[in-house]
Amino acid sequence: MKFGLFHSVQLPDPARQNQYYRDALEQVLWAEQLGYDSVWMTEHHFSRHGIVSASLTVLGYLAGLTSTIRLATAVTVLPFHNPIQIAEEAATVDLLSNGRLDLGVGRGYQWGEFHKLNIPMDEADRRFQESIDVMTRAWTTEEPFDHRGDFWTFNDMTVLPKPVQEPHPPLWVAAASPGSMDRIAQNGWNLLVGQGLTFDQVGEQVAYFKGAVGEAGQDFDPYTVKVARAMYTAPTHQQARDDAEQPFMWFKTTGDEVGAPPERRGDLLPENYQAYRRRFAAETTFDFDDMSEKVILFGTPDEVAERVERMRKAGVKSIIFFTNYGGIESQKVKDSLELFATEVMPHFQD
Amino acid sequence: MKFGLFHSVQLPDPARQNQYYRDALEQVLWAEQLGYDSVWMTEHHFSRHGIVSASLTVLGYLAGLTSTIRLATAVTVLPFHNPIQIAEEAATVDLLSNGRLDLGVGRGYQWGEFHKLNIPMDEADRRFQESIDVMTRAWTTEEPFDHRGDFWTFNDMTVLPKPVQEPHPPLWVAAASPGSMDRIAQNGWNLLVGQGLTFDQVGEQVAYFKGAVGEAGQDFDPYTVKVARAMYTAPTHQQARDDAEQPFMWFKTTGDEVGAPPERRGDLLPENYQAYRRRFAAETTFDFDDMSEKVILFGTPDEVAERVERMRKAGVKSIIFFTNYGGIESQKVKDSLELFATEVMPHFQD
Numbered sequence: 001m002k003f004g005l006f007h008s009v010q011l012p013d014p015a016r017q018n019q020y021y022r023d024a025l026e027q028v029l030w031a032e033q034l035g036y037d038s039v040w041m042t043e044h045h046f047s048r049h050g051i052v053s054a055s056l057t058v059l060g061y062l063a064g065l066t067s068t069i070r071l072a073t074a075v076t077v078l079p080f081h082n083p084i085q086i087a088e089e090a091a092t093v094d095l096l097s098n099g100r101l102d103l104g105v106g107r108g109y110q111w112g113e114f115h116k117l118n119i120p121m122d123e124a125d126r127r128f129q130e131s132i133d134v135m136t137r138a139w140t141t142e143e144p145f146d147h148r149g150d151f152w153t154f155n156d157m158t159v160l161p162k163p164v165q166e167p168h169p170p171l172w173v174a175a176a177s178p179g180s181m182d183r184i185a186q187n188g189w190n191l192l193v194g195q196g197l198t199f200d201q202v203g204e205q206v207a208y209f210k211g212a213v214g215e216a217g218q219d220f221d222p223y224t225v226k227v228a229r230a231m232y233t234a235p236t237h238q239q240a241r242d243d244a245e246q247p248f249m250w251f252k253t254t255g256d257e258v259g260a261p262p263e264r265r266g267d268l269l270p271e272n273y274q275a276y277r278r279r280f281a282a283e284t285t286f287d288f289d290d291m292s293e294k295v296i297l298f299g300t301p302d303e304v305a306e307r308v309e310r311m312r313k314a315g316v317k318s319i320i321f322f323t324n325y326g327g328i329e330s331q332k333v334k335d336s337l338e339l340f341a342t343e344v345m346p347h348f349q350d
Numbered sequence: 351m352k353f354g355l356f357h358s359v360q361l362p363d364p365a366r367q368n369q370y371y372r373d374a375l376e377q378v379l380w381a382e383q384l385g386y387d388s389v390w391m392t393e394h395h396f397s398r399h400g401i402v403s404a405s406l407t408v409l410g411y412l413a414g415l416t417s418t419i420r421l422a423t424a425v426t427v428l429p430f431h432n433p434i435q436i437a438e439e440a441a442t443v444d445l446l447s448n449g450r451l452d453l454g455v456g457r458g459y460q461w462g463e464f465h466k467l468n469i470p471m472d473e474a475d476r477r478f479q480e481s482i483d484v485m486t487r488a489w490t491t492e493e494p495f496d497h498r499g500d501f502w503t504f505n506d507m508t509v510l511p512k513p514v515q516e517p518h519p520p521l522w523v524a525a526a527s528p529g530s531m532d533r534i535a536q537n538g539w540n541l542l543v544g545q546g547l548t549f550d551q552v553g554e555q556v557a558y559f560k561g562a563v564g565e566a567g568q569d570f571d572p573y574t575v576k577v578a579r580a581m582y583t584a585p586t587h588q589q590a591r592d593d594a595e596q597p598f599m600w601f602k603t604t605g606d607e608v609g610a611p612p613e614r615r616g617d618l619l620p621e622n623y624q625a626y627r628r629r630f631a632a633e634t635t636f637d638f639d640d641m642s643e644k645v646i647l648f649g650t651p652d653e654v655a656e657r658v659e660r661m662r663k664a665g666v667k668s669i670i671f672f673t674n675y676g677g678i679e680s681q682k683v684k685d686s687l688e689l690f691a692t693e694v695m696p697h698f699q700d
Binding site for chain 1: 410
């Protein structure tokens with residue numbers, strides 16, 4: 001199996017932006033040394049829930065400091081960008097990394113991001129589709145092309161530099177519904193499975209996608225599916241819980257809020273977060289133990305291995321770990337990555 | 351005095367994209383070792399005249415591999431970008447480099463770039479002004495702000511991450527006319543002087559800008575002016591000419607063509623460049639010897655030093671060298687940078 005990072009920078013303490021970034025980037029270098037195969041940077045804007053707003057710029061940085069790890073976005077939110085500029089930036093990262101880019105793309109889901117950028121959220125799907133068409137054409141066409149879309153117009157278009165990978169960096173799309181998975185299979189894209197699904201749902205998704213790829217007339221390669229999972233491992237269950245629960249809950253509750261429709265939201269994560277939380281405390285609850293059983297990989301190496309094995313049996317060959325949430329102490333993240341690499345990874349070499 | 355690189359990647363041989371990039375980036379690392387203070391990456395799109403289309407992504411890469419050299423754009427073409435995304439990318443590079451970003455900004459001048467992006471060229475100045483206003487506000491405001499402009503609308507806007515430098519990375523603007531220089535002085539921006547001006551014109555610009563800064567009620571700091579110059583030095587005048595003339599002329603003629611209005615242009619640098627050149631040969635001529643006398647820094651270290659001294663006497667304290675043109679052999683560029691650093695730089699330590 002392959003294991004990577006599903007990586008983010010969050011800002012629980014507004015004064016520690018620079019330190020959080022340094023920590024997150026150091027974790028990537030450490031992960032590469034430990035044998036993790038990839039890092040998937042999230043893109044978020046305008047809130048402390050996620051402060052990597054220029055994910056391809058960050059991957060450019062990592063391109064120079066790493067040599068083997070795949071560099072990826074999960075995901076680049078296409079409705080927010082000029083597709084030609086994403087094509088240029090992605091090609092540049094691919095070139096700077098000697099062909100190590102995987103490009104995850106998505107429609108976006110945060111009401112606040114669409115609102116602030118003044119982009120109607122109900123255009124997200126059409127914007128996504130138009131952008132992916134333009135980008136694919138820009139990377140692969142030999143001749144200049146015209147594009148007349150609903151959202152973008154380009155004339156005699158040609159993009160430079162060209163990506164290193166042929167025909168272009170692999171595209172990864174997050175999806176949960178059967179219709180979306182069919183579309184991924186038909187286009188030859190790859191599947192990202194969200195970290196919020198239960199282990200049972202993950203198994204169902206992989207089985208469905210395998211069938212959809214067959215329907216599309218292709219052989220199924222299990223490495224075209226990446227499953228995102230929150231992960232933390234420590235020598236004892238109690239320590240894992242003590243170290244990880246609070247920061248993970250900061251991630252969960254802030255994520256719930258930035259993803260919520262406007263009528264449920266107040267300000268978008270104001271600095272006085274504690275006061276804000278109290279207003280929402282009655283409505284938003286997560287049961288950590290229940291999640292540990294059904295969704296997340298928190299516990300001793302044995303406990304984590306048992307759940308990885310469960311996913312492996314369901315056909316999962318590739319997992320990316322969300323490990324840097326809610327301002328969790330960086331040394332603990334690095335220790336957890338090391339403990340997984342030494343105690344769990346060796347059991348999943350097949 | 352300070353000396354830096356005004357840096358570009360060009361693509362005379364379409365098959366050598368990756369090598370040209372590697373060479374250009376290696377030159378930057380070498381320049382840092384030799385004591386050059388900054389690298390200013392150009393932004394160009396869609397033609398082999400310049401293939402750094404994602405200049406802030408490239409600076410992200412360099413942020414990880416350098417430690418002292420200032421990282422800069424010269425220039426980021428504001429009319430082509432969403433100003434919020436430039437604010438985010440610039441803040442990210444500033445953060446990744448621990449506050450080493452200088453952001454050069456401009457209006458753009460290539461007809462082909464505007465045409466392909468379907469942006470009316472006559473909007474360039476207004477787009478430039480609106481973008482610089484939005485970016486400055488996004489970096490510096492404490493409170494979310496609304497923006498209703500001619501080209502962009504944003505609601506409750508807040509940008510993360512924040513730049514490291516206070517109040518934001520220095521802004522540099524290219525200008526030649528008195529009115530533009532007045533505006534730069536009044537806004538507290540910094541001045542980029544183009545590489546095409548003669549030494550005499552450079553002196554006139556510096557004198558005018560110094561006056562304009564005084565008119566704006568500020569003390570003039572000569573380090574707020576950077577002069578771009580093509581440079582190549584070798585042990586003999588003949589060798590300098592033999593090594594540099596042809597690649598520099600490739601840069602000059604292709605630059606003339608991409609900058610030309612549509613009625614004078616054919617295709618935008620087709621792959622069969624030689625055939626294309628023949629059609630233009632009668633109209634486009636550059637006199638290398640005349641330019642060497644009046645504009646560019648090509649020759650022995652003594653010859654180059656004499657022209658640097660001329661600029662120093664005219665009040666110039668900071669020069670950025672355009673050294674990587676037209677596919678010139680990378681080892682020659684590195685040797686030239688080293689020769690300048692060892693033979694010329696020591697004479698200009700004041």
